[in-house]
Amino acid sequence: MATGFFTDTTLCIGCKACEVACKQWNELPSDGFTFTGNSYDNTSELSGTTWRHVAFVEQMSVDQQGGLHDRWLMSSDVCKHCTNAGCLEACPTGAIIRNEFDSVFIQPDVCNGCGYCVVSCPFGVVDLIEKFDPDGTHYNLASLAESRLDAKQTAVQQSGGVAGKCTLCYDRQKVGFEPACAKACPTESIQFGDIDELRERARVRVETLADRGVEAQLYGADDVGGGIGSLNAFFLLTDRPETYNLPAQPVLPSTRQPAGYAAAAAAAVGLAIAGWMIFRNA
Amino acid sequence: MPNLPPNPDDAFLGAVSRNGHHETPAAPTYYDRPMLKAPHWEWNVVTYLFLGGIMGGLGLIQLLAHPERDDERRLKRTARITSFILAAGNPAILITHLGRPERFLNMLRIVKVKSPMSLGVWGLVLYSGAAGANVVRELAVDGVLPRWMRFLAPGFMAPAQALLGAFTAGYTGVLLSATANPFWGSGKRHIPAASVCSGLASASALASLLSTLEGNHQAVHKLERLEMVAGAAELLVLADFKRASGTYGKPFFEGKRGERMRTYTMLAGTIAPMALNLLGQMVKLPKPVDAVRTTVASVLTLVGGYVLRDSLIEAGKDSARDPHAAFRQPR
Ligand code: SF4
Ligand code: SF4
Numbered sequence: 344m345a346t347g348f349f350t351d352t353t354l355c356i357g358c359k360a361c362e363v364a365c366k367q368w369n370e371l372p373s374d375g376f377t378f379t380g381n382s383y384d385n386t387s388e389l390s391g392t393t394w395r396h397v398a399f400v401e402q403m404s405v406d407q408q409g410g411l412h413d414r415w416l417m418s419s420d421v422c423k424h425c426t427n428a429g430c431l432e433a434c435p436t437g438a439i440i441r442n443e444f445d446s447v448f449i450q451p452d453v454c455n456g457c458g459y460c461v462v463s464c465p466f467g468v469v470d471l472i473e474k475f476d477p478d479g480t481h482y483n484l485a486s487l488a489e490s491r492l493d494a495k496q497t498a499v500q501q502s503g504g505v506a507g508k509c510t511l512c513y514d515r516q517k518v519g520f521e522p523a524c525a526k527a528c529p530t531e532s533i534q535f536g537d538i539d540e541l542r543e544r545a546r547v548r549v550e551t552l553a554d555r556g557v558e559a560q561l562y563g564a565d566d567v568g569g570g571i572g573s574l575n576a577f578f579l580l581t582d583r584p585e586t587y588n589l590p591a592q593p594v595l596p597s598t599r600q601p602a603g604y605a606a607a608a609a610a611a612v613g614l615a616i617a618g619w620m621i622f623r624n625a
Numbered sequence: 626m627p628n629l630p631p632n633p634d635d636a637f638l639g640a641v642s643r644n645g646h647h648e649t650p651a652a653p654t655y656y657d658r659p660m661l662k663a664p665h666w667e668w669n670v671v672t673y674l675f676l677g678g679i680m681g682g683l684g685l686i687q688l689l690a691h692p693e694r695d696d697e698r699r700l701k702r703t704a705r706i707t708s709f710i711l712a713a714g715n716p717a718i719l720i721t722h723l724g725r726p727e728r729f730l731n732m733l734r735i736v737k738v739k740s741p742m743s744l745g746v747w748g749l750v751l752y753s754g755a756a757g758a759n760v761v762r763e764l765a766v767d768g769v770l771p772r773w774m775r776f777l778a779p780g781f782m783a784p785a786q787a788l789l790g791a792f793t794a795g796y797t798g799v800l801l802s803a804t805a806n807p808f809w810g811s812g813k814r815h816i817p818a819a820s821v822c823s824g825l826a827s828a829s830a831l832a833s834l835l836s837t838l839e840g841n842h843q844a845v846h847k848l849e850r851l852e853m854v855a856g857a858a859e860l861l862v863l864a865d866f867k868r869a870s871g872t873y874g875k876p877f878f879e880g881k882r883g884e885r886m887r888t889y890t891m892l893a894g895t896i897a898p899m900a901l902n903l904l905g906q907m908v909k910l911p912k913p914v915d916a917v918r919t920t921v922a923s924v925l926t927l928v929g930g931y932v933l934r935d936s937l938i939e940a941g942k943d944s945a946r947d948p949h950a951a952f953r954q955p956r
Pocket of ligand 1: 423
């Protein structure tokens with residue numbers, strides 16, 4: 344069964360329970376504390392050790408009549424579990440697989456830390472958990488319980504780094520639990536379930552909101568274009584995707600391969616002919 | 626800066642159109658934070674790509690050199706041995722990036738046509754095989770190894786190494802250009818083409834350098850012509866890349882990095898060696914002077930090739946951090 348997330352941003356209250364639940368369940372370490380000054384967002388971005396990230400956007404404007412419009416947008420971002428996933432296509436070790444729940448899953452014991460998935464995700468989701476951590480901001484081993492330290496040290500620090508991102512709580516799904524973030528979300532902004540059912544529910548929600556005078560759109564429920572297809576983690580947004588740091592027109596990297604190989608072949612053939620002439624005439 | 630909502634009268638929700646057009650003006654960003662992740666690649670990956678290009682070029686050179694002319698016979702041998710050493714050493718460079726040697730083997734558990742990194746590693750492995758076979762042949766012909774061993778490398782191994790070499794050099798470009806990185810993506814044709822040209826120019830330079838040391842001046846003469854052609858092609862590709870990449874190309878062509886790339890890759894790394902090589906073609910210099918000329922030209926070309934790869938990767942990092950570029954992906 345294909346499962347996924349429907350993140351309805353109109354219901355998000357910015358409590359970050361999803362971030363905390365994800366970190367706890369997946370034993371992800373702290374990323375250190377930085378005070379960004381960007382509304383309530385001190386998490387800043389998804390990373391190898393941050394798999395849910397709540398974005399905060401405070402909007403204020405005055406219209407021509409002098410009326411004040413203000414909104415506070417909050418949205419919990421996550422790996423999109425793309426139909427055609429750039430990370431999965433790029434991974435040279437086969438560490439990234441599509442599992443029985445149709446989620447994109449990284450097998451940490453197969454990953455060799457090459458970092459190619461990092462530059463191949465059109466949404467900037469997956470990142471390396473670095474091996475060296477001079478200032479303790481990336482992977483703070485000291486913050487882990489003693490009992491887990493050995494395992495994590497072997498897996499991560501001595502390994503030369505591995506890629507990390509949301510697993511859609513593969514382990515929880517296997518035993519019939521819902522992902523930690525969805526479980527913890529107090530407002531059902533994060534809904535987990537069968538992907539077709541979620542899409543249906545999302546469409547109804549857009550209409551309900553329209554009836555109430557709220558303009559909303561779905562992001563990723565249908566094909567997002569660029570060869571990526573639909574997203575198993577899709578969103579309901581009330582502003583342009585870029586406002587939430589989501590690309591409006593993402594592109595699947597592998598669509599750039601044919602042009603690249605063709606150009607390389609053309610250059611190689613041209614130079615080979617030139618070389619043949621140089622050496623034959625000599 | 627927080628984003629201001631558009632005028633409520635605007636049809637701002639039409640922004641996600643599937644036909645590739647924005648109806649609304651410049652996209653907002655999220656506190657100007659990056660949308661994409663920057664590559665974690667440092668000198669080791671730069672070196673891996675640089676050497677991959679040289680290996681590829683040497684693959685062509687060992688095929689071009691004709692076994693019946695004495696100078697080319699020696700060149701063939703040099704090119705084969707050098708290419709094999711590079712092919713055998715390059716995984717070690719990659720391993721310094723991966724952390725542990727056995728991690729390299731993880732890439733050999735699968736062949737993935739959609740992954741340039743996977744195909745490239747297989748290209749490298751097969752190339753090592755072909756180059757190794759050709760080295761065995763050289764050594765058997767020379768009598769270092771038993772003579773019968775030359776049959777271990779049948780004749781088709783020479784074109785095979787050249788083909789695999791072309792692939793190896795080309796993939797070092799596709800590896801970058803077929804990613805989500807806006808700058809790299811804007812060079813989806815130019816980066817692979819430039820990688821092939823730069824690879825062959827660097828390979829010719831390295832082979833000239835080694836041939837000079839061997840005193841094989843006739844071969845140097847031919848190699849330098851090849852180097853000039855490859856260098857000229859590289860310049861043309863880079864010039865067209867600048868035009869085609871537009872604002873995506875800024876991190877590569879402008880600022881300090883652009884300055885460095887122009888100085889070391891285009892000027893000192895291509896134009897200067899071309900001039901030196903041209904001089905060598907036209908004027909018969911005394912042998913020691915000529916050796917210095919070749920050495921200088923070769924070293925400049927090699928440095929230029931390295932700086933090209935380094936600039937590509939570093940510019941990719943900047944590009945990934947620019948949300949404006951990321952939101953407006955090149956097609
Ligand atoms: S969002 Fe990125 S990391 Fe997640 S499946 Fe898609 S390509 Fe992979
Ligand atoms: S870092 Fe790991 S998961 Fe990512 S592409 Fe490399 S091997 Fe695959």
